[in-house]
Amino acid sequence: MRQQLIGFLLTLAFAIQGAAADSELAYPPPLVPAVQEAKAAYLAAGLLSRYHYKAVPLDDALSSKVFDQYLKALDPEKVYFLQSDIDRLAVERSRLDDAILTEDLRAPFEIFNLYERRAIERMAYARSLLDKGFSFDSDETLMMDRKDQSWPSTKADALDLWRKRVKNDWLRLKLAGQEDAAIAKILDKRYDSNSRRLSKITNADAFEAFMNAYTMAIEPHTNYLGPRAAANFDIAMRLSLAGIGAVLVDIDGYTTIRELVAGGPASLSGQLQVGDRIVGVAQGPTSTMEDVVGQRLDDTVALIRGAVGSTVRLDVLPADKGPDAPSKTVILVRDTIKVQDTAAKAKVYSVATGEGKRLIGVITLPSFYEDFDALRNGDKDYRSAGGDVGKLLAQLKAQKVDAVLMDLRNNGGGSLREAINLTGLFVGKVPVVQTRDVKGDVIVGRNVHTEVAWSGPMGVLINRASASASEIFAAAIQDYGRGLIIGEPSFGKGTVQTVANLDQVARNANAAYGELKMTIAQFFRVDGGTTQLRGVTPDIGYLQSGNESLFGESSYDNALPATHVKAADYAPVGDIKAQLPRLLAWHEGRVQHDRDYQNLLDDITKARERRKGNVISLNEAVRRKERAVMQARIANMLSAEEVAEGGGLSDDGLQFNERKLSKNLAIEKTQKSVNDVVLNEAVSILSDSAALNEGKSQTAASALSTRPVVVTALSTAPSKP
Incomplete structure (x- = not known):
């Protein structure tokens, strides 16, 4: 009865305030939780409280963290809610645990409904500004990142913040050459479309947002997947x-x-x-x-x-x-x-050297996918990352490449088994990773399935978005001394997740409750160290973005700590440390004369400065100067034909659905044609490494300024889907 009264009063308070503030706005009907959603929350709570690696009781203390995480998820830049909204919602800070345990989710849904109302109000206000236009001769600025700021204290403060946001949208279009009438039309349609999208939000969307606030309040990599999201996750894994x-x-x-x-x-x-x-x-x-x-x-x-x-x-x-x-x-x-876009692919690069050409095979792997269903059904030719990479390695050997580079940039992980199998293709049947479960038991994950498919020089290219299974693979290659790790420090996710089907838990025949992706273990390197928080440190690091505090495991305040275990029984199979001084010297000498490399380095420096300043000018003259510099930078990157075809890469102020599809496709084609400075330098470094392996220590294998050139593209695409 008490929960019902709280829910009724909360609903009434929001309704009264909304009616008083914006009586002319058309709000969508309030969202209400479905019975199966309340049951799903209860089932998930039981699993999380008992089986999570960091098992936390669902009590008032966790409820407070869920409350903060929920608001952060709904309004990360603090541009929708008012401080008075937050103060009034604070009554629910210690009650969200009760909402889950009593299967009464009205309170979290009312929080979501208030967010939706506020967002619609802000869109309506944004549209109301368009008839007036803006002047851009003042020194006004807009804060770029507001996540650490307070919510606006008054409605007037919120509206002024939105005035600046709309002014910036207008200025971007103006700088791109749009006339005022066209700008007003574009932005009116944009804000109206945003409102329409808000009205299409369903109770399933609201429930998923709340559940992920709950799961991520425990630990960053535990997530709830509704039935549709679970189906899409399955597609992504089996391709x-x-x-x-x-x-x-x-x-x-x-x-x-x-x-x-x-x-x-x-x-x-x-x-x-x-x-x-x-x-x-x-x-x-x-x-x-x-x-x-x-x-x-x-x-x-x-x-x-x-x-x-x-x-x-x-x-x-x-x-x-x-x-x-x-x-x-x-x-x-x-x-x-x-699905081929996210499958492993390969290219052969020709590198000019002082003694001719050297061929480097590059395998790009976007994720560690695996068709679990086919594997369970006994299909020996089931689709997997390791299986596809094995096929590509055979093709590269036939091309007589001198070295192989695994490009794992932006690879967020996937199947732990595939990380082990993939490592075996380069190291053999050896220990690859160690996992420690909630009981503290440590199990050594050993490759027992795959034979060595490539024994020549190899390297791994990683960046900050290389995570989980990518880090297992890169760490094993590094610990065994098998190849070079190149790029920037990886994400730092040293945890293992499993997927629990809530319908199976409830013995429900229909897909109604969704799935829970839950952290159940922590993995460790074979040397006993961890990638948790620390990531994998490259042997040769360059062009680091410097956004470690914004992106990566260390950016989470509730990430698991970095610990260690005993080393596994393993022995290195190689040692690349002796090569590093010569490789670094050749690398530094080469990039000093690489215009594209130096331009990108300059871009990274400027991006750091912008993040530190955290403001953008709303003065037209200032922005035009900034745009001119960027235009010149882009002109140096692209040929005249590429600029004409894709319209360049400069900011046109438009969103994807505001351009013609043909224009979007042309822009994407142009983006793909831009020189991949990071990859080209990694290819050159690996070419140098191959030269040293051949005993040619006096010749920088890629000392010439000529960039590597693609000569062959390979894939595992079947002839029939």
């Missing part, structure tokens, strides 16, 4: 799905085809092309066509996906036709689609 083979985006409320997957039903039909808009979806040959214009993209995608062999009918508005043109019906039979 396959049942569908039509089309990449879709939302542009102006239309589900638009961004890309057709080669060999998929959509491509093979010959009836669809990039830019076509899907306006209706129907299941089977006779069911009613459902209008999907203005619908959330993920809802439309869910309608289009389905079982292999089933039929879907699409009502399609051709790319070259206006919104009032007649549509056409396209009938497709769903098939298994292999």
Whole structure:
């Protein structure tokens, strides 16, 4: 009864204030929790309290942390809530544990509803400013990062903050050459679209936001996945799905085809092309066509996906036709689609040296994927990161490369088993990693499946976004002295997660409760050290972004501490330390004369200065000078043809869905053509290492200024999806 009274009073207080403040605004209906969501929260709490590596009781102390994490997730830049909102919500600080344990989630949902109301109010105010326009001759500034600031103390403070945000949006478009009338139209549509997106938020979205506030208040890498998010996670791990083979985006409320997957039903039909808009979806040959214009993209995608062999009918508005043109019906039979964009790929680079050319194979691995279902079903050819990399190594050997570089930049991890298997391709059947569970038991993870596929010179390229399984692999290569670690220190995530299916826990036949990705162990290097908080330190580090306090494990205030265990029984298989002085000297001599490298180094320095200053000028003259410098920098990066095709890389002030799809695709193509300074230097370093292995210590293998050139591209893409 007490919880019901609290919920009623909270709802009434919010409703009264909202009506008094903005009576003319149209708010969406308040979101309310579903029965299955309250049950899912209760089930998750039981697992987290008993089986998490850092098991924390769900009590008032944890409730307070959940409260803070929830507000941080909803309003990280503190631009929506007022301080008076936070003060009034504080009554729930110690009661969110009760909300979960009593399966009454009205209080966290009311917090979400207030956030949604405030966001809609801010969008309405932003639109109201557009008729007046702005003057840009004052020395006014806008704070770039507000996460450490207080919430606005009054509504007037909040509106002034939003005035500056809108002014900055306007100035960006003005600097890009837009006229005032066009700017007002673009921004009005943008803020209106934001409000419309807010109105499409569902109770499932609100519940997932609250649950992740709960899980991440315990530890950063524990997450709740609703049924749809769990399905997408499964697709990402197995790199396959049942569908039509089309990449879709939302542009102006239309589900638009961004890309057709080669060999998929959509491509093979010959009836669809990039830019076509899907306006209706129907299941089977006779069911009613459902209008999907203005619908959330993920809802439309869910309608289009389905079982292999089933039929879907699409009502399609051709790319070259206006919104009032007649549509056409396209009938497709769903098939298994292999996801290739996030699969391992390889390229062979030719490096000019003082004695000719050297070939370096580069394997790019975006994640450590693994098809768990196929593995459980006994499929010997199941899709996996280690399996694909093994195939690529065979192709590279056939190309007679001199060395292999594993590019793990931005690889956030994945399957622990695949990290072990991948290490075995370079080191053999040896201990790779150690894991310590909640009981304190330490288990050595040994590769027992894969044989050495590459015994020549190798290296690993990492950056701050290389995490978890990437760090296991890089650390093992380093501990065994097997190859060079190049780049910047990695993320520092030394924890192991498992996925618990809440429906299985509840013995529920239907997918209703979602899944819990929960930290159950901590991993350690074979030498007994840890990557937790510390990450993997490169043997040759360069172009470090300096954002360690903003991104990485050390940026979390509740990350697990860094500890150590006894070293495993292992023996190094090589020693690259003797090479490092010569490699560093060649590296430093080379980059001093590399214009692109020095420009990027300058960009990093300026970015650090901007972060430190934390403000951006709203003065037009100041911003024009800054823009001119950037334009000159971009002109040096691109050829005239690339600038003409992609429109350059300068800020046009537009968001993705505000440009024509063809423009976005051209920009992306231009971005991909930009010289990858970090990778090119890593290739050159590895070429130098291969030279030293050959006993050619007097010749810098890549001392010439010529950058490495791609001569061959390889992949494991199947001939049929």
